Amino acid sequence: MKNVILKHKHDKKYRDGYLVLEEADIFDRDTMTEGERFVLKTSEGAELGLFYYGRQNRGAGYKIGDDLETRLDVSYFKGLFEDAKGEREALYNAEHTNAFRVYNGEGDGLGGFTVDDYDGHFLIQWYSKGIYYYKDEIVESLREVFHYKTLHEKLRFDKNVPTHRISEESVEFPIIITENNLFYTIHFEEGPMTGLFLDQRDVRNKIMSLDLEGPMLNLFAYSGGFSVAAAKNGMETVSVDIAKRSLELIEQNFALNEINVDKQLLYTMDVFDMLKYCLRKRMKFDLIVIDPPSFSRSKKKRFSVKDNYNELIEGALPVLNRGGYLVLSTNASNYTLPHFKKMINETLDGRRFEITDIMGLPKDFRTTTHYKPSKYLKVVFVKILD
Structure with a gap:
């Protein structure tokens, strides 16, 4: 050894x-x-x-x-998957949702890979080449424990390799999944993302229950999951993303949910420029969702959650109505909730506000106290009172 x-x-x-x-x-x-x-x-x-x-x-x-004799064979992975499946029994029986995580790395016992279920179409994401060595054992174990329609894989450790289909059965993308009685398009074969961040399911559901009339501003909108939830809650929405492809995805998701696109505005723009535009046009919102990538770089600006998130809050405050909400989200695993809350409090110093909710990962994204970065998602709902 x-x-x-x-x-x-x-x-x-x-x-x-x-x-x-x-x-x-x-x-x-x-x-x-x-x-x-x-x-x-x-x-x-x-x-x-x-x-x-x-x-x-x-x-x-x-x-x-701790057992030094443990072998990573089919029986080992079957044990992991059977336990993971049992922990998610409620989701398997849910009528309103058919897309969720069935295995979540360290939280379910062994790190380096995850498995998601999109209405029976399974996606393995390999984050470590080391665990990919055991692909055959893992795939065989999945076949024995789960019932799925198709099985695909993304090699996240090798960005040059596209998504592969593992199963003999195939599917034509995009597919449509259901989440809290809303519908979203999913595509495994368009880059590293699939069309919906499953870890934000509870947050989208929370937005649907807010007692607000709108309008809502969704920064870094991607495929518009937060916008769909807000629109279904009766709000007019403004969705902003720098990628033109994102606006196509948002329109598709609006159409799937029979949302009148004429009342929803879409912008391809840098979010900092958008906030200045909203201020010039005297646009005001009852809800602003800020969910940036942990790090990004453009010709104009280098952005990191740790160094620049406060600038987004400062830019949003002048276009937020009194009594309106900021939904502040980050998936930066190296930025803890205490640090995130400290930054929020310091940025809002001098304003009257209330933190109404703090949310994290849904239960299918199992975490463990033995690896704190597994609790990467932090979402803070802030109500501005003045």
Whole structure:
């Protein structure tokens, strides 16, 4: 068995069960290939568990467990999937929703990959080349535990490889899924995204229940999930995204849900420019949703959640009605909820406001206390009172 030795005094979090080996904590290691199992040891030689080698961002491997004899075979993955399936029984029986996550990496026992169900069409997303080594065992286990119509995969560790179909059965995209009695188009074969962020399901449902008449401004709109929810709640919406393809997706989703497009405005524009435009045109909103990417770069600006989110809030405040809501969302795993709330409070200093809701991942996106970055989604509802 191969070994990896930690730096001196870098072992506490792994003793506490931390599930991802970080490259910066390694002192020495045996030569190994992606997917190979190894024992993690302290600088004094104490064994801290069995891992598999898999590079992803700053990570170098994922914990399998404390039993050093564990093999990543079909029976192992069947156990993971059977447990994951049992945890999601309510969603399998739901009549209003047929798209959700069936396996969520570290939260369901082993990191490096996820599996989503879009009305019976399964999508595996491989984030680590190391876990891809066990593709055959994982696919066989999925076949034995789940009933699906088709099976596809995205190699997220290799951006040059398009989505593949694994199953013999095929499907013509786009497909249509149901979420909280709303409908959305899904396409596995158009880049890294599918057409809907399943982790925001509860937030979209919350927007449908807000006691607001509108209008609503949706920044970084992508396929318009928040806009569809707001429009179904009776609001007129303004959706903004810098990508022209996004506006096509939004129009499709409006049409699927029989929403009058004439009352919904769509803009292809940088969001900072859009906020200035709204101010010039004296456009005012009861609800503004801000859900930016963690990091982006354009000819005009470099944006990161940590450094620039406050600028989005500052730009939104002048076009928000009194009593209106800001829905502030980030999926930056390295930006904790306390830091996010601190930034919000500091940015709104001098204003009267109330944090009415704090939301995170839905239950199918299982998380674990042994890997805090698994709780990456943070959504804060702020009501501006003055």
